[in-house]
Amino acid sequence: MSQNSHNMNVFDRLAKKLQRDRTAKNEDYHQFNYIKDEVGNRLSDRVYDINRKFKKGLDLGCGYGHVSRHLTKDAVEELVMCDHSALVLEKASIPEDTTINCRKIEVDEEALPFEPESFDLVMSSLSLHWVNQLPSTFSQIMKCLRPDGVFIGALFGGETLYELRGSLQLGETEREGGFAAHISPFAAIRDIGGLLNSAGFTMLTIDTDEISVGYPSMFELMEDLKGMGENNASWIRKLHLHRDTMFAASAIYKELYGNEDGSIPATFQIIYMIGWKPDPSQPKPLERGTGEISIKDLYRLDEVVKNATENMVKQTAKEITHNLEDDDGKKM
Template identity: 85%
Template sequence: MNVFDRQAKKWQRECAALRDDYHIFNYLKDEIGDRLSDRVYDINRKFKVGLDLGCGFGHVSKHLTKDAVEELVMCDSSAAVLQKASSPEDTSVLCRKLVVDEENFPFEPESFDIVMSSLSLHWVNQLPYTFSQVMKSLRPDGVFIAALFGGETLYELRGSLQLGEIEREGGFAAHVSPFAAIRDVGALLNSAGFTMLTIDTDEIKVCYPSMFELMQDLKGMGENNASWIRKLHLHRDTMFAASAIYKELYGNEDGSIPATFQIIYLIGWKPDPSQPKPLDRGTGNISLKDIYRLDEVVKNATEDMVKKTAKEIPVPRDDGGENR
């Protein structure tokens, strides 16, 4: 499967990085990077070597300290972006930067204790292959933590452009890149061999004066469409029609328009014998049919455990004899 033009995406991101005001478009990626770093700190462990895959402008890396990771490798496919990427504010973290394509891993097997990726994997053509490479690069009991755009991202923009193009031109083309669905992400992680999966979603709505400001910000982020079947030109009349449709269907009372960004967060672990294992089938002692009275079941189980424990505690005799 070859959906995205990786060279076009690299060029788009480098153009965004060469802007003098590139930093003002980082608001969304900085927010997601902050939330992803919180998930790193939620793991009660200090990682020796970590990888920030598709680091962008250091949206995750800048939040990391030596309490999280001792040594960090920051990599990105764009040299211009990597040059301006923020290193960890904690200077005691050993950090190095490498130009690396997410689709081609140059790392040796079992090189990292943690691999992080924030909002870069949605441009990868072969997610199954990339996940398998991440798995190989992790040491046993290593963790993969990532965030990527989900399928509901920019549904308002997608629908408005399609309706506007149908109205003005009698048909429509793809103007918003396809995104992964949450059910597919879980299946791909399982296929790559990850265990103890945690996958959840979040939605962020950002309001803009009109559709034109939204599209300008997407270009400033380097997130404009890079699919092979993208249409390279939009007619002026189509743009104005789509903008009017956007405001009519989704507009707020104050005249602004909302843009939805669905974020999929995922955590997967490389298998290791030290990890907890699920119980065998049939060993459970609580049936799902009793879920409606869970409080009662837990109370009865607790009382039975207390009684059993009380019987096992030896009680000394008053006459100095042996315990009974």
């Protein structure tokens, strides 16, 4: 293992790069991009939800351009697309809006080469789950953002492929008396907020979504994961599975999770995150004690709102009556 042990590196980054290089060499590589294309489309919607035109944006771990292809000049004027795999980057689709000034750079997501305060917008779709030191990458993203810049990202969550993980564990235990890690670990949604906060991001928005895809069997699922470049790249991965173990796991998968039509479902949990670099122009929370409703009155919130509305109506009616009386006095 060439990595420093004190860094607690989980993933073999070179192996992951080689796996993704292989996907780019396949003539039908685009057929395996359905998950990443869908998430990229949803992530681009979040860019447009922000009512702002960004001067310079970064697509970090752009893959085959899953997000960038949807961007227009209304969203970003200049775009930098980067990926760890030069072969993938070469085939990445640039924005359909050719008026965007776009360039590609080969970049390792663990070591960003950009100058401080270089971008107004940083996007990353389904790339950062292969980063060993996610807190460090978040800090580097924060550093290269300009004040009031925004980071919009998506990564696979901890519930991703739970059916496959459980089936392989049960099948291997049954056939070999123990099991190894065949599915790479993913971040839990409860951890993402803390990591973003620690990196200095503010005004966080984090939500999760699930995409379920049906496959004829476990073998087609594993073949598609390989085609996506999402096969296991952890240091402790087991390089080979016995044939008996594979068939046992496939049978268990279909028995425990199979659909009525004979297919099997595979769940992909997606964690979406938005974080802003602090700036004095951003809205600030009210100081403690300035609230007009006590938290102890929350159980009777409807009553409090009703009373406040009635008081407001009475006050408004009183002011209108007073103004009318003043107008009558002036006329006389």
